[in-house]
Amino acid sequence: MSVHEPDLAVHVEDLTVAYHAKPVLWDVDLDVPPGVMAAIVGPNGAGKSTLLKAILGLIRPTAGHVYLFGRPYAEQRHRVGYVPQRTSVDWDFPTTVADVVEMGLYGRLGWLRRPGRTERARALSALEQVGMSDYRDRQIAQLSGGQQQRTFLARALVQDADVYFLDEPMAGVDATSERAILEVLRELRDRGKTVVVVHHDLQTVRTTFDWMMLLNVRAVAQGPVEEVYTAQNLHATYGGQVALLEGAGLPGAPG
Amino acid sequence: MDAIVTLLGDYTLRTVALGAILLGVTSGALGSFAVLRKQSLLGDTLSHAALPGIALGFLVAGGRSLSAVLAGALATGVLAALTMLLLVRRSRLKTDASLGVALSVYFAAGVVLLSFVQGRAGAGQAGLETFLFGQAAAILRSDLWIMAAVTALSVALVVAGWKELKAATFDPVFAASLGLPTAFLDAVMTAMIALAVVLGLQMVGVVLMSAMIVAPAVAARQWTERLGTMVVLASTFGAVGGVIGALISATGRGLATGPLIVLSLTVIVAVSLAFAPNRGLVAAAVRRARSGRALRARQVLATMDRLAREHGHPDYATEQGMLDTYFGTSTAGLLRDLEERGWVRRVEHRPEEGVHWALSEAGAVEASRVPTDAGRDAGRHAGRR
Numbered sequence: 001m002s003v004h005e006p007d008l009a010v011h012v013e014d015l016t017v018a019y020h021a022k023p024v025l026w027d028v029d030l031d032v033p034p035g036v037m038a039a040i041v042g043p044n045g046a047g048k049s050t051l052l053k054a055i056l057g058l059i060r061p062t063a064g065h066v067y068l069f070g071r072p073y074a075e076q077r078h079r080v081g082y083v084p085q086r087t088s089v090d091w092d093f094p095t096t097v098a099d100v101v102e103m104g105l106y107g108r109l110g111w112l113r114r115p116g117r118t119e120r121a122r123a124l125s126a127l128e129q130v131g132m133s134d135y136r137d138r139q140i141a142q143l144s145g146g147q148q149q150r151t152f153l154a155r156a157l158v159q160d161a162d163v164y165f166l167d168e169p170m171a172g173v174d175a176t177s178e179r180a181i182l183e184v185l186r187e188l189r190d191r192g193k194t195v196v197v198v199h200h201d202l203q204t205v206r207t208t209f210d211w212m213m214l215l216n217v218r219a220v221a222q223g224p225v226e227e228v229y230t231a232q233n234l235h236a237t238y239g240g241q242v243a244l245l246e247g248a249g250l251p252g253a254p255g
Numbered sequence: 256m257d258a259i260v261t262l263l264g265d266y267t268l269r270t271v272a273l274g275a276i277l278l279g280v281t282s283g284a285l286g287s288f289a290v291l292r293k294q295s296l297l298g299d300t301l302s303h304a305a306l307p308g309i310a311l312g313f314l315v316a317g318g319r320s321l322s323a324v325l326a327g328a329l330a331t332g333v334l335a336a337l338t339m340l341l342l343v344r345r346s347r348l349k350t351d352a353s354l355g356v357a358l359s360v361y362f363a364a365g366v367v368l369l370s371f372v373q374g375r376a377g378a379g380q381a382g383l384e385t386f387l388f389g390q391a392a393a394i395l396r397s398d399l400w401i402m403a404a405v406t407a408l409s410v411a412l413v414v415a416g417w418k419e420l421k422a423a424t425f426d427p428v429f430a431a432s433l434g435l436p437t438a439f440l441d442a443v444m445t446a447m448i449a450l451a452v453v454l455g456l457q458m459v460g461v462v463l464m465s466a467m468i469v470a471p472a473v474a475a476r477q478w479t480e481r482l483g484t485m486v487v488l489a490s491t492f493g494a495v496g497g498v499i500g501a502l503i504s505a506t507g508r509g510l511a512t513g514p515l516i517v518l519s520l521t522v523i524v525a526v527s528l529a530f531a532p533n534r535g536l537v538a539a540a541v542r543r544a545r546s547g548r549a550l551r552a553r554q555v556l557a558t559m560d561r562l563a564r565e566h567g568h569p570d571y572a573t574e575q576g577m578l579d580t581y582f583g584t585s586t587a588g589l590l591r592d593l594e595e596r597g598w599v600r601r602v603e604h605r606p607e608e609g610v611h612w613a614l615s616e617a618g619a620v621e622a623s624r625v626p627t628d629a630g631r632d633a634g635r636h637a638g639r640r
Contacts, residue, residue: 020347056432082432089426093291094480103422107433112415139480155429 006070009034009163009194010055015064017047017054024050028064028219032196034162037189038211039199039225043238046216048198049085052165056082068163078108081161085168086148091140097151098123098136104158119158126154129187131180146177153181163194171200182208205229268505270399271391271458275497275516277402278458281409281451283471283493287486288413289448290472291424296351297336297445298468300358301452302461304335306365309386309456310372319382321398325453328386332449335361340441365461389460389513391501402454409447413486416440421482458497459513467493470520477531496520552589553625555582556598559614560622569619572602572611593618 005011012030016023025047032038040048053059055066057073068076081104101123102115109115127133130150135143143151149169156164166185170178185195189210199205205212206229213222214237221233282298289297305328312327313319335357342353369383385393413420422430423440431437448468455464475488500516529536555578563571578586590612593599598618602611614622 053428058428058431077432077434080432082429084426084428084432088428090293093425094476094482094485095421095425096480100425103418103425103429104433106418106422106430107435109418111419114418141480 003070004067005031007034008032008067009036009069010196011067011070012051012055013065013067015051015054015066016062017050017059018062023062023217025054025061026218028215030055030213030219030222032163032194032211034069034194035189035192036211037185037195037197037209038213039197039205039209040213040215041199041202041205041237042215042220046237048215049167051215052082052167052196052198056080056165079162081156081159081164083149083152083156083164083166083169085171086145086152087172091143091148093140095140096136097132097138097140097143098127100140100151101126101154101158104155107159122158123154126157127151129157129184130154144174144177145172146174149173150177150180153184157184161193163196164188166195166197168198168200170204202234265505267392268501270394270396271505271512272498272501273399274391274394274402274458275501275512276494277399277406278451278455278467279471279493279495279497280490281402281406281493282455282467283475283489283491284413284486285409285444285448285451286468286470286472286493287475287482287489288420288424288444289468290476291482294350294354295469296354296358296465297339298448298452299465300335300339300354300361301332301445301449302456302464303358303365304361305329305332305453305456306386306461307331307361307368308365309383309461310365310368313372313383314368321457324383324386325456328453328456329449331361331365332452333446336445336449340445362461385460386456387460387462388511389456389458389463391458391504391512394457398457405450405454409451412443412447416443420444459516463513463517466517466520470517470524471496474520474524474527477527477534480533492520492523496523548589548592551582552592553621555586555589556593556614556618556622557625558582559599559612560619560625563614563619570613572613574608575610575612578612598622 008031010030010032012028015025015028015030017025028047028051030051040051042048050059054061054064055073057066057077066073068079073080098120102119104126105115105119105122109119124133124136127136130153132147132150132154135147135151140148140151153166153169156166164185169181169185173181185197188195197209199209206225209225211223212225212228214220214228214233216237216239220237221228286298289295308327308329308331309324310327311331312324315327316323338360339350339353339357342348342356343350346353348356372383382390419430419435419440422433423435423437427437451468452464455467459467471489471493472485474492475485478488479485496519497516499519501512503519504510504512504515527535530538532538558578558581559573562573562577563569575586575590578590590599594601594612596617598615598621599612600615602613
C-alpha cells in the first residue's frame, strides 16, 4: 500500500455510511494533524459515533477510505486507542476493574498468551493515571458512571497508542471524573499524541480543544477551533437549534 | 446405603451418570458465555432446530441410525444459527426476535417432518419422538467416547481462547477494535453450543436441552463475581444436576432421566437465586431491612433533636411514649440501636413516668446531619408503616 498524506494523524476521504439505504454519513472528509485535541461536534443523529466506528473499521462504509499516519487503518491498528461509549456494555459482568483495563493489551498479547505481571503493572499504572488505583480490585458492577468512564480510559491508555478515539467520554460523568479525564487527555496531547473526541457540549469545546469538526451527516467545517467556531458554521450545523446556543458566547452571534 | 451401592454397580446407570456429567460440564462452560452474551435463547433455538435434522437424518439413512440422526440435527441446528445471524445482519430484527423466528420456523418444520416419518409404514417403532424428551437409557458406552471428545474440545476451546472470549463477551466492539476476530469467535462459540445441544438430545431431548445451557450458568452467576469461577461453578452445577437426575430416575421405574436432570438443575437455580450471598434475594431483603431500620433510627434521632430545640434545652429528655405516638409504632428497638451507637442515653426520671431518652453529644452532631425535611417527611413515612 502506498503512503498517503503521511503528515496527518487521521485522514478520511469521501466517507459514506448508510444504514438501510439511508445515509448516516455523506461524503465526509476529515483531516486531523498530529498532536492536537480534536472535537467532533454536531447534533444528535449527526453520525458522530458512526464516523468513529467507520474510522476504526467497526462499521463497513459504503464508500471512502481511512488513512492513519499515511497508511491504511488495517496496518495502523496497533497505533490506535479506543474508548467506546460506556453505556455500550453491560457493567453487570463478572470481572474486576484491573481486569477490564488489561483487556486493552489483549490485542498485542497474541493467542494463547495470558496477561502476566507486566500486563498487570501496566494496568495499574494506567489506573493511577486516571485516579482509580484504589478501585483496581473492585467489581465493575459497583462503579459510578464517572468511574466506569475512567476505567475505559485506562483500558485505552494501556494500548499506548499514537492516536486516541473517544466516544462521548464526558457524557453523564461527575465533575471529578470529567476533570480527571480532561487532565489525562491534555497530558496525552502534550506528549504529542493525537486525541479525537466525539463531544456533545459546545460550551467546553472552546476552552478544551484546539481542533474541531462540525458534523451533521456531511462535514460542515473543520480546522482550528478559533477559525471554525463561528455563528455561521454552528447555524449551518445545528440549524434551528442554534437559538439554544446563544449562551455559548458565539463570536459575531446575531443580536 | 445398600441401595446406592447397588445403583452405582448398575452398568446402565453408570453410563447414564457419566454421560450426564460430560454433558453438564460442556453445557455449563459454554452456557456461561451464552448467558453473559444475552444469548440464552440460542440453546433453545439450536435444540428445537435439531428436530427437522433428526427426521431428515432418519429419512436419509432409512432407519434409526444414531450417527445419521445426530449429523442431521447438527446440520439443521447450524443452519438455524446462520438464519438467525443473517436476520440480525440483514433485517431490522434484533437478536432475540431473530432467535425466536428461527426457533419457531425450524421447530414447526421438524414437527411436520416427524409426523410425516411416523405416518410411513414401519416407522412407527422408529422412536423418533424419544428425541423430544430424551431417552437416557438408550445411551451406549460408545456414545460416551463421543461425548468425552466434545467435552474435551469445548474445555480446550474455552481455555485456549480464554481472554479473547472474555473480551468479546464483555465488549465485542472494543474487542473488534483490538483486531480480535469477533465474528470468528462468535461462529466457533455457536458451533460448539450446537454440538453440545446435539450431544444432549439423547439425554434430555429437544424441548428441555436449553435448560442445560442456561440453568447452570444462571445459578453460577449468583455466587461469584469472577468469570473463571463462574465457568467452573457452572460446569460443576451441570455435572451435579446431571448425576442427581440420573440417580433419582434410577430409583423408580419409568422416571424419565432428562426431565429429572432439568428439575435437579432448577432446584440448584432456585437455591442460588434465593440464598446466594450479595446477589441472592434473601441477602437483598436483609440489606433492605437493615438500611430501612437504620434510616428510621435516624428519623427518631432527628425528631428528638427537633424536640430538644423546641424546648430550648440540649439535654431535653424525650419520653418514649411521645416518640411512639409520633411514629405510630414502637420505637424501643430503634432507640436501643441508637443507644448502642452511643447517640442517645437513657435518662432516669421518676419511676411512675415512662422511659426517657436524651441525645448524647455525638447524637446531636449526627442528628444535625439528617436533613430536616427528610426528618419531617420521614416521620410521616414511618408513621404510615
